[in-house]
Amino acid sequence: MxxxxxxxxxxxxxxxxxxxxxxxxxxxxxxxxxxxxxxxxxxxxxxxxxxxxxxxxxxxxxxxxxxxxxxxxxxxxxxxxxxxxxxxxxxxxxxxxxxxxxxxxxxxxxxxxxxxxxxxxxxxxxxxxxxxxxxxxxxxxxxxxxxxxxxxxLPPGGPDPAAVRAARAVGLAVGDPSLVRVSGLAEATGLSVRALQRLFAEYVGVSPKWTLRRARLHEAAARADSGEDLDWAALAADLGYADQAHLTRDFAATLGAPPSRYVR
Structure with a gap:
């Protein structure tokens, strides 16, 4: 692929x-x-x-x-x-x-x-x-x-500046692994938490919290599909989860199976 x-x-x-x-x-x-x-x-x-x-x-x-x-x-x-x-x-x-x-x-x-x-x-x-x-x-x-x-x-006059801000915020949420909380993303974008939430509702369609969570799950799934032996507790810490159990619950709730069964 x-x-x-x-x-x-x-x-x-x-x-x-x-x-x-x-x-x-x-x-x-x-x-x-x-x-x-x-x-x-x-x-x-x-x-x-x-x-x-x-x-x-x-x-x-x-x-x-x-x-x-x-x-x-x-x-x-x-x-x-x-x-x-x-x-x-x-x-x-x-x-x-x-x-x-x-x-x-x-x-x-x-x-x-x-x-x-x-x-x-x-x-x-x-x-x-x-x-x-x-x-x-x-x-x-x-x-x-x-x-x-x-x-x-395409609309005349180029993209809406707010759409550009939304794209930048999503790029930060997805691309910066140090950002695990909405407050941190808001600070990185120079917006208040409430303004960031309104921006996402209007332009992205999901919340900042969902976007940060989904980015972590993408990384977890990519690691699971890599074929490597994984230390899931260490990965949970790397991704900003409270502990391995938190990652396991999040993974299973979205992907339909806990990490161990997904890998098999």
């Missing part, structure tokens, strides 16, 4: 690589203030088998060109599972955290844990473009076609 850090959140990646290939592509300059990257998944599940692909979602909204119709996926606070059969492909657009507020027509929190028809946001033309994109066999060509569709829909 290609994509490096961009594949973070894909659970049991070595198993998924047997049937599915993930590729990611950077956006062009015209849209890079809104689009973080495009992702393309093609799968081939032999016979009549079914493979359950699982992803631990990030605090981002996605536009996915898929059949029978393209969808907008809000931030999923649970575990995302997709049942793969036969051969197929999808192309996704991952927007920068906060950037989808420009298209949503209201707080991004209204999309949380939901998937809605893309036509309700982008108009009926998105359905026609989806068929054109999915008829292509080349991932980069699919990404270019998606970008050609999105470019004229």
């Amino acid at each position: 290609a994509g490096g850090e961009r594949a973070r959140g894909v659970l049991h990646p070595r198993e998924q690589e047997r049937v599915a290939v993930l590729r990611t592509y950077p956006p062009g300059a015209a849209v890079d203030a809104y689009v973080e990257y495009y992702w393309h998944v093609a799968w081939d599940v032999p016979g009549g088998d079914v493979f359950e692909a699982q992803v631990l979602p990030h605090p981002h909204v996605h536009l996915v060109f898929e059949r029978p119709a393209p969808l907008v996926y809000g931030v999923d606070r649970g575990l995302f599972t997709r049942r793969l059969r036969g051969r197929g492909q999808v192309l996704g657009v991952r927007f920068h955290a906060g950037a989808f507020r420009a298209f949503a027509g209201g707080p991004v929190g209204a999309l949380t844990d939901r998937r809605i028809p893309a036509a309700s946001v982008f108009g009926d033309a998105v359905d026609r473009r989806a068929e054109e994109i999915l008829a292509l066999a080349d991932g980069p060509a699919m990404a270019r076609a998606a970008e050609a569709f999105l470019t004229p829909l």
Whole structure:
């Protein structure tokens, strides 16, 4: 599976690589203030088998060109599972955290844990473009076609400064392992805790606390999938948990199994 850090959140990646290939592509300059990257998944599940692909979602909204119709996926606070059969492909657009507020027509929190028809946001033309994109066999060509569709829909004047602040705050929450509390993230962004919470509700769709917690779980899952022998007590301390039991409860509640069983 290609994509490096961009594949973070894909659970049991070595198993998924047997049937599915993930590729990611950077956006062009015209849209890079809104689009973080495009992702393309093609799968081939032999016979009549079914493979359950699982992803631990990030605090981002996605536009996915898929059949029978393209969808907008809000931030999923649970575990995302997709049942793969036969051969197929999808192309996704991952927007920068906060950037989808420009298209949503209201707080991004209204999309949380939901998937809605893309036509309700982008108009009926998105359905026609989806068929054109999915008829292509080349991932980069699919990404270019998606970008050609999105470019004229961008709001004039560039991104909302508040969206930029939201993206920066999410980047800090995800990228700085020393930040484990909302108060620390608020201080790092120069906002009050309440202002940070309002910013996330309006532009990200989940709370700062959820974002920090999810970043820790992404790291724990990545370590579990690394194949290394892990000292879970030490990892819990590294990730800012009170103790190993706290990490185990958090991991099991979200991923459906405690770390020891997940690794097996």
